[in-house]
Amino acid sequence: MCALQGTNKKEERPRRRATLYDNVSQQFGQAADLMELDPDIRRILAKTANEIVVHFPVKMDDGRVEMFTGYRVQHNNVLGPFKGGLRYHPSVEIDEVRALATWMTWKSALTDIPLGGAKGGIQIDPLKYSPREIEHITRRFTFALGDNIGPEYDIPAPDVNTNAQIMAWILDTYLSMMPAHERNRSTHVVTGKPVESGGSVGREKATGQGVVYIIERWAKDHGFLLNRATYTVQGFGNVGSWAARLLKPHGAKLIAAEDVGGALFNENGIDPDDLANYVKKQGNVGGYPHAKAIAHETFMSTKADIFIPAALENQINAETAPWLNVKLVAEGANGPTDPEGDAILRRKGIELIPDILCNAGGVIVSYFEWLQNKRSESWELEEVDSRLHKKIIQAYEKVRSTAKAYETDWRTAAYIVALTRLATVYKERGIFP
Numbered sequence: 001m002c003a004l005q006g007t008n009k010k011e012e013r014p015r016r017r018a019t020l021y022d023n024v025s026q027q028f029g030q031a032a033d034l035m036e037l038d039p040d041i042r043r044i045l046a047k048t049a050n051e052i053v054v055h056f057p058v059k060m061d062d063g064r065v066e067m068f069t070g071y072r073v074q075h076n077n078v079l080g081p082f083k084g085g086l087r088y089h090p091s092v093e094i095d096e097v098r099a100l101a102t103w104m105t106w107k108s109a110l111t112d113i114p115l116g117g118a119k120g121g122i123q124i125d126p127l128k129y130s131p132r133e134i135e136h137i138t139r140r141f142t143f144a145l146g147d148n149i150g151p152e153y154d155i156p157a158p159d160v161n162t163n164a165q166i167m168a169w170i171l172d173t174y175l176s177m178m179p180a181h182e183r184n185r186s187t188h189v190v191t192g193k194p195v196e197s198g199g200s201v202g203r204e205k206a207t208g209q210g211v212v213y214i215i216e217r218w219a220k221d222h223g224f225l226l227n228r229a230t231y232t233v234q235g236f237g238n239v240g241s242w243a244a245r246l247l248k249p250h251g252a253k254l255i256a257a258e259d260v261g262g263a264l265f266n267e268n269g270i271d272p273d274d275l276a277n278y279v280k281k282q283g284n285v286g287g288y289p290h291a292k293a294i295a296h297e298t299f300m301s302t303k304a305d306i307f308i309p310a311a312l313e314n315q316i317n318a319e320t321a322p323w324l325n326v327k328l329v330a331e332g333a334n335g336p337t338d339p340e341g342d343a344i345l346r347r348k349g350i351e352l353i354p355d356i357l358c359n360a361g362g363v364i365v366s367y368f369e370w371l372q373n374k375r376s377e378s379w380e381l382e383e384v385d386s387r388l389h390k391k392i393i394q395a396y397e398k399v400r401s402t403a404k405a406y407e408t409d410w411r412t413a414a415y416i417v418a419l420t421r422l423a424t425v426y427k428e429r430g431i432f433p
């Protein structure tokens, strides 16, 4: 009896929590089933191509040596060089990076740019280090990655807690490791660089700009007036703050915002430019004087027209999705909604523009930056913006018609568009040998 009880106990152990890569696999499986994706191609795309883990030492300001762990996962490069950001965050680990790399492949395929999918990062809390230490960590990470990145092979970009300055350090370190005569034709080893160092105008705001182009188009399709709309934003970093600021000229009103510093609410509206300035100085939205502090649940339950999650993954899930009281979720972050959250939003009739479409503005303009570097050109902002608009709206229209044709949700439809393009190329090229 006792022994049996013991066995039962073991069997009743709680189920393993779904990981982020499980979420991607579930989304992928759903689309692959519906479109009857060739099983061979399904097997190929279900795996990442390369997974690089590096451990490297860096001397800290006080003379101590600390060891760091960095990752670069390359999911697929059948459409072009591996492409995707680098994030600096304590939650960075192999499963997360694997999922984020896979989403990049879908994103490039969906938006019809000649790039593949990758992602990387370092498992650190950047707030714990001085700017000098961050520079050294970045340079030593770049050195550790060595030939695993390259302008025609794998091209990093900014992501959570990384920016143009960090890209400039990566560029400088990478070029310093090359023969002198090859340096000037290798500036496209990273995108999201400062404009003076070969970056593109319009890249910094590009992800938020893409989110706003998509929202504008969604509003037009629904006869919905943005000048009367209210919206809430989670995460006030690059994506969230730019999306909020670019919605302001439409007359829409930001009524709640949340980040690591807490959540804020003001029914009369929060000025996104003012809040962005505050965050630049203070580090996060906590303590912002022109709105009242609210709890996380209150923030997630705020009645508004549009919710823009632009922070981390799995924010809309079985617990929080029932709280949402909005018409549209426009995913600025990667993976903010898990499959259970998705199902709940669908049941509630909340529309959702999926991450691989909604936040693709960043990688689209990264592609433009890469092209400009290769051609030694520098485009004007109007040209960057109008090309971004064209690309992202083309993808939007393809997703809309695919959702209709397959009678499915927009996430599954976006996957079907991306997977169709990848499958076509695999069929044309075949499998070596």
Ligand code: GLU
Pocket: 083, 084, 085, 086, 155, 156, 157, 158, 159, 160, 191, 334, 359, 360, 362, 363, 364, 366
């Ligand atoms: N990190 C951004 C993303 O998740 C941009 C990637 C890039 O520009 O390569 O899409």
